[in-house]
Amino acid sequence: MRRAGPCVASAQHQLFRHLVLRSSGRPRPSAVAMATAAFPGPTAMEEALSRAVPPLPPYETREKVAAPAGAALEQRGAEFMRYYRALESGRPRAELLSRLARDFGVExxxxxxxxxxxxxxxxxxxxxxxxxAGEKGEHxxxxxxxxxxxxxxxLTPRYRGLFQHLGRQEGGLRFLVELRRDLLEALAAREAEGPHVREMNGVLKNMLSEWFSTGFLNLERVTWQSPCEILQKISDSEAVHPVRNWMDMKRRVGSYRRCYYFAHCAIPGEPLVVLHVALTDEISSSIQAIVKEIPPLEVEDLNKITTAIFYSISLTQQGLQGVELGTYLIKRVVKELQVEFPQIKAFSTLSPIPGFTKWFLGLLSSQSKETGRCDPFTDPEYQEISEITGDPAVEILKRLLANNEWVRSERLVRALQQPLMRLCAWYLYGEKHRGYALNPVANFHLQNGAVLWRLNWMADTSPRGITASCGMMVNYRYFLEDTMSNSAAYLGTKQIKASEQVLSLVTQFQQNSKL
The missing domain is CATH 1.20.5 (Single alpha-helices involved in coiled-coils or other helix-helix interfaces)
Known part of the structure; x- marks a missing residue:
C-alpha cells in the first residue's frame, strides 16, 4: 500500500482530530468509527497510537503527574478505546497491536x-x-x-503506561481483557508475530495477574434464581460438557449440584471462571452419571453427600489465559463446601483428557512408517485387532479412531481397553513438555497438588469424549493435607504423585510397548 503524500497525510491528521474532538474537547461517540471509515490506512492508526500512548516521564519526575496531564490522558484513553473497538476484528486490530508493540516499547x-x-x-x-580491603567501614x-x-x-515499555491508564478508567479493565484476547488470537493466527508482540503479551498478562488477584475477586454461587443473564453466560461459556438446554442448566445448579464463579469488583455480573461441582457418595467414574437427569425437586440427603466432584472448570474470558484464576477458585470452593457440608471427606475431579486421541494417532502413524508394524501393542493384542479389523490393521484402526466408528464394535472396544488404558496412563504420566506433564489439564491439577488417581474406561461416551480421549476420563484427587507438598514436589523436582492403579498401568506400558 502506498503511503499518503504529506499534504494528504496532513489533511487526514486534521480530520481525525476534528472527528475525535468536539470544540469543547469532549470525544464524540461515533467519532473514531467515522475516522476509521474515512481513512482505513496507517495514518489514523498512527495518530490514535501517538495520542493515546503517554511518553515515559523523565526519571526525576516519574512519580509526579500534573492534574491536567492526567485528565488529558484519561480523555485520550477513552478515545483510544473507541477507536480500537471501531476497527474490524482480525488483521486491522492485529496491525494496531503490532505497531503498539514495535513502536512504543523500550527506548x-x-x-x-x-x-x-x-x-x-x-x-x-x-x-x-x-x-x-582490611579497612574498617563499609562502602x-x-x-x-x-x-x-x-x-x-x-526498561519500562511505553505501552505499559497506556495499559496502566486504561486499567484505571471506567470500563478500562474489561477493555484490556478484550484486547489481550485479540492479541492471543493474532499470535495464534500469525497475524501478529515477532519478539516485540510476544513481549507485550507477557507484560499485559503480568499486569492482569496483579489486577485479578484474589483480593479483587468475589465468589458467587449460581442457582436457578440467579439472574437470567448470568445463567445464559454460564451456559454459553461451558467448554467441557456443553449445556444442551435450559432443563440441563437447571439440573446443573439444582439438587446435589453446585456452581460457582469468580467476578471482579470492577466488572460486576461478569463470570470470569466457572466451576461445576457434583455432590455424591463416591468418586465418580463416569460423566454420564453426573449429567444424567435428576428430579429438580429432589431434596438433598446429607447422608448421601460425602464426596465433592469437580467435573467442569471453564475460563469465560479468553483474555485471561495464563492468569491464575482456576487454582484460587478451587481453593475457595473447597472452603465453601467444608462449611456447608463438614461431612465431605473426599475432593476429586472427573476430568477430560484432551489431546490423547491425537497423540495416539500420531504415535500409530510414526510407528507404522518407521517399523512397518504397530509397537504400542503386544503381539497377541495386535493379532486380535487384526482379526477384527482385517489388514492393514494399523491403517484401518487409524481410520476407525478418526471417525469414532470403532465404538460400534463391542469386540474391538474390549480388545482396545487394556492397551489404550496403559497408553493413556503413560500419556498423562510420562509424556512431558519441559519436564512437566504434556497434557494441559494434568499439568494444571498437578501444579495444584492433586494426585493422578484413577483412569476410567468409557467414562465419557459422548462424541466429544470419544473424539478427544477415546472415551476415557481421569480423576485427580485432592488430599487437602498433602496438596502443598505435592505441588512443591511437582514444581520443584517435576515429580508426579500417582496412585497404584496409574503406576501399574505405566509399568505395563514400559514392559509391553516397544517405543
Missing part, C-alpha cells in the same frame, strides 16, 4: 546509556572494595543503587 538508546553507567559504577565499587552503594533504579525505570 533502547536510553537503556544502553544507563546500563553503561551501571556497569561503570559497579566496576568502580569493586575497585574501591579491593582497595579498602556506600547509593550511587549504584540509584543507577540501577534508573535503569529499571527506562
Amino acid at each position: 533502547h538508546g536510553r537503556v544502553a546509556e544507563v546500563s553503561g553507567k551501571v556497569a561503570r559504577l559497579l566496576q568502580q565499587q569493586q575497585q574501591q572494595q579491593q582497595e579498602a 556506600e552503594p547509593g550511587a549504584l543503587l540509584q543507577a540501577e533504579d534508573r535503569l529499571r525505570h527506562y
Whole structure:
C-alpha cells in the first residue's frame, strides 16, 4: 500500500482530530468509527497510537503527574478505546497491536546509556572494595543503587503506561481483557508475530495477574434464581460438557449440584471462571452419571453427600489465559463446601483428557512408517485387532479412531481397553513438555497438588469424549493435607504423585510397548 503524500497525510491528521474532538474537547461517540471509515490506512492508526500512548516521564519526575496531564490522558484513553473497538476484528486490530508493540516499547538508546553507567559504577565499587580491603567501614552503594533504579525505570515499555491508564478508567479493565484476547488470537493466527508482540503479551498478562488477584475477586454461587443473564453466560461459556438446554442448566445448579464463579469488583455480573461441582457418595467414574437427569425437586440427603466432584472448570474470558484464576477458585470452593457440608471427606475431579486421541494417532502413524508394524501393542493384542479389523490393521484402526466408528464394535472396544488404558496412563504420566506433564489439564491439577488417581474406561461416551480421549476420563484427587507438598514436589523436582492403579498401568506400558 502506498503511503499518503504529506499534504494528504496532513489533511487526514486534521480530520481525525476534528472527528475525535468536539470544540469543547469532549470525544464524540461515533467519532473514531467515522475516522476509521474515512481513512482505513496507517495514518489514523498512527495518530490514535501517538495520542493515546503517554511518553515515559523523565526519571526525576516519574512519580509526579500534573492534574491536567492526567485528565488529558484519561480523555485520550477513552478515545483510544473507541477507536480500537471501531476497527474490524482480525488483521486491522492485529496491525494496531503490532505497531503498539514495535513502536512504543523500550527506548533502547536510553537503556544502553544507563546500563553503561551501571556497569561503570559497579566496576568502580569493586575497585574501591579491593582497595579498602582490611579497612574498617563499609562502602556506600547509593550511587549504584540509584543507577540501577534508573535503569529499571527506562526498561519500562511505553505501552505499559497506556495499559496502566486504561486499567484505571471506567470500563478500562474489561477493555484490556478484550484486547489481550485479540492479541492471543493474532499470535495464534500469525497475524501478529515477532519478539516485540510476544513481549507485550507477557507484560499485559503480568499486569492482569496483579489486577485479578484474589483480593479483587468475589465468589458467587449460581442457582436457578440467579439472574437470567448470568445463567445464559454460564451456559454459553461451558467448554467441557456443553449445556444442551435450559432443563440441563437447571439440573446443573439444582439438587446435589453446585456452581460457582469468580467476578471482579470492577466488572460486576461478569463470570470470569466457572466451576461445576457434583455432590455424591463416591468418586465418580463416569460423566454420564453426573449429567444424567435428576428430579429438580429432589431434596438433598446429607447422608448421601460425602464426596465433592469437580467435573467442569471453564475460563469465560479468553483474555485471561495464563492468569491464575482456576487454582484460587478451587481453593475457595473447597472452603465453601467444608462449611456447608463438614461431612465431605473426599475432593476429586472427573476430568477430560484432551489431546490423547491425537497423540495416539500420531504415535500409530510414526510407528507404522518407521517399523512397518504397530509397537504400542503386544503381539497377541495386535493379532486380535487384526482379526477384527482385517489388514492393514494399523491403517484401518487409524481410520476407525478418526471417525469414532470403532465404538460400534463391542469386540474391538474390549480388545482396545487394556492397551489404550496403559497408553493413556503413560500419556498423562510420562509424556512431558519441559519436564512437566504434556497434557494441559494434568499439568494444571498437578501444579495444584492433586494426585493422578484413577483412569476410567468409557467414562465419557459422548462424541466429544470419544473424539478427544477415546472415551476415557481421569480423576485427580485432592488430599487437602498433602496438596502443598505435592505441588512443591511437582514444581520443584517435576515429580508426579500417582496412585497404584496409574503406576501399574505405566509399568505395563514400559514392559509391553516397544517405543
